[in-house]
Amino acid sequence: MKDLLSVHDYLFAQSDIGDWEGEEEFVTERYNELIHHAWERLDDDLSCERIDEIINGIWEQLRGDTALLDAEHEELMDWVEHYVDSAQDEQM
Incomplete structure (x- = not known):
């Protein structure tokens, strides 16, 4: 369904990200x-619904968190990989 x-x-556009x-x-x-x-x-x-949940969940986890500013690039990438993989495993 991803297609x-x-x-x-x-x-996000810069205007969507907040202060x-x-x-x-x-x-x-x-x-x-x-x-x-x-x-x-x-x-x-x-499913499209599950994709929505996973992708929107990333913002729910990170919004307002200084990790977006402070964490190393690789740390954030590793976190996203773990988050997405775990979310997909929950569906199975």
């Missing part, structure tokens, strides 16, 4: 990079 959706539907005390551009770029990485890990046969 019925587009990763671009889940990306990050002058770091909105950095946070937007970093978040969108995480979404692209998550998208690549999603199974092609996941």
Whole structure:
């Protein structure tokens, strides 16, 4: 079902990210990079609803968290991999 959706539907514009005390551009770029990485890990046969839950869950976990500013790139990528893999395993 993944082919019925587009990763671009889940990306944020800088105006969507909220107030990050002058770091909105950095946070937007970093978040969108995480979404692209998550998208690549999603199974092609996941339902559209489940994809929505997983991708939207990333923002729910990270919004307002200074990890988007403070964490190393690799740490965030590893976190996304674990989050997506765990969420997919829950469905099975």
